[in-house]
Amino acid sequence: MTERGGRQDGNRQKQHEKREQEHRLDDSRERDTEGLGARLDKLSSALDSQRETGNSPDAAERRQDGVSPGSIGNAMTLAVRVLSEFVAAVIVGGGIGWGIDRAAGTTPVFLIVFVLMGAAAGFWNVYRIAMKPPDLEG
Amino acid sequence: MAEENPMDPIHQFVIKPIVGLHPFGIDASFTNASLFMMIVALSAAALMLLGTQPRALIPNRLQSLAEMAYQFVASTVHMAGGHDGMRFFPFVFTLFLFVLFCNLIGLVPYTFSVTSQITVTAALALLVIGIVVVYGLLHNGTRFLKLFVPSGVPIALMPLLVPIEIISFLSRPVSLSVRLFANMLAGHITLKVMGGFVVSLLGAGAFSVLAPLPFAMTIVLTAFELLVAVLQAYVFAILTCVYLNDAVHPGH
Numbered sequence A: 001m002t003e004r005g006g007r008q009d010g011n012r013q014k015q016h017e018k019r020e021q022e023h024r025l026d027d028s029r030e031r032d033t034e035g036l037g038a039r040l041d042k043l044s045s046a047l048d049s050q051r052e053t054g055n056s057p058d059a060a061e062r063r064q065d066g067v068s069p070g071s072i073g074n075a076m077t078l079a080v081r082v083l084s085e086f087v088a089a090v091i092v093g094g095g096i097g098w099g100i101d102r103a104a105g106t107t108p109v110f111l112i113v114f115v116l117m118g119a120a121a122g123f124w125n126v127y128r129i130a131m132k133p134p135d136l137e138g
Numbered sequence B: 001m002a003e004e005n006p007m008d009p010i011h012q013f014v015i016k017p018i019v020g021l022h023p024f025g026i027d028a029s030f031t032n033a034s035l036f037m038m039i040v041a042l043s044a045a046a047l048m049l050l051g052t053q054p055r056a057l058i059p060n061r062l063q064s065l066a067e068m069a070y071q072f073v074a075s076t077v078h079m080a081g082g083h084d085g086m087r088f089f090p091f092v093f094t095l096f097l098f099v100l101f102c103n104l105i106g107l108v109p110y111t112f113s114v115t116s117q118i119t120v121t122a123a124l125a126l127l128v129i130g131i132v133v134v135y136g137l138l139h140n141g142t143r144f145l146k147l148f149v150p151s152g153v154p155i156a157l158m159p160l161l162v163p164i165e166i167i168s169f170l171s172r173p174v175s176l177s178v179r180l181f182a183n184m185l186a187g188h189i190t191l192k193v194m195g196g197f198v199v200s201l202l203g204a205g206a207f208s209v210l211a212p213l214p215f216a217m218t219i220v221l222t223a224f225e226l227l228v229a230v231l232q233a234y235v236f237a238i239l240t241c242v243y244l245n246d247a248v249h250p251g252h
Helices: A002-024 A029-053 A057-065 A070-104 A107-131 B032-051 B061-106 B118-148 B155-202 B205-210 B212-248
Strands: B017-019
Touching: A029 B061, A070 A107, A070 B155, A070 B212, A107 B155, B017 B032, B032 B061, B061 B118, B061 B155, B061 B212, B118 B155, B118 B212, B155 B205, B155 B212, B205 B212
Parallel strands: none
Antiparallel strands: none
16 A cells, blocks of 8 residues: 555656656756756655655565565575676686786786685675675665 | 577577678678667667656556656665765666666567677676776776775785775676676576477477476476566666766775
8 A cells, every 4th residue: 555655656756857857848958967967866855755754665565575486586686696796706817817927928827816816806795795785685 | 500400599699690881891780689789779768758658647557667667776776876876877777778678578589689698798887887987087086996995904905905806896897797698698598498398309209298398397487587687687787886886985
């Protein structure tokens, strides 16, 4: 019920914004950029107030997510994210080391050092995902 | 070889030129990938243009779809980037719709999924990171470099930690592009292989009684791929927000 109400409020707000947009249509381009900024500001504060009342449709959906079938999707996404962040860091580290070695002719030295640093960066990436507030995890 | 075997699971990713264009010796042909990118861009634009046309108080399906996408991305951007992050809302919204439509249209049989090409996803990821670097340097100047210097760490550890932070930053476009590309590629190959099993089993005499099994699997996988398509578009958008947030507020 609250979800429905929140959505309709949002729609009304948006319509209001759209009407404003129409009024601005024949203004110059500079004014249009200002208008965009103002609209984004308004949208932002509208979202702020919506979040405070906890009435936003997304908040409702997110609360359900803990038990709904969406949770398997979230878990899978998180797993893929952790894996790809880790692997990407090792690959980038290895690539940098390989490049330095190729340029300086010191073949395995920098490759080894930078693969290890890449692994460290990968762990650091994973740690950062784990430490992020639960709101933001994908 | 590849063109002769209809069951080759990689065959669907072959890029075929439709109109050959070779200006200055550069291969800039209009390919099937270009065609589907245009279809994606046009259908995303059509959703928003037609969806916002009626402006009814009680929205019809198209309008509520457009409004839900708008509100969803707006609240995501606002949650990740705060008030200052909202200036990137048009960019993130465009990116989200493009990736979402690429993924969804790619699921329709006989279409081409643009996001299964690493060149496309890498270009999108480099665009995001390019904006982070350029905007971060323009907006924050040298304070942007604080991104690479973790706070509250003894100076003696800096020579070790700064390269690690730099590698971690450079790995972002790699993981951003590879994740989307790998998910789409793997999903489409799995679907094709399962579909291939159905055909092979049907042609294998008595074993054809087993054909419904991979067929049921294909149906399940299609639903699963639908989930992956939406989730990956969402992840791409939310990580874009997180990275852009670093450009707006460096130093963590």
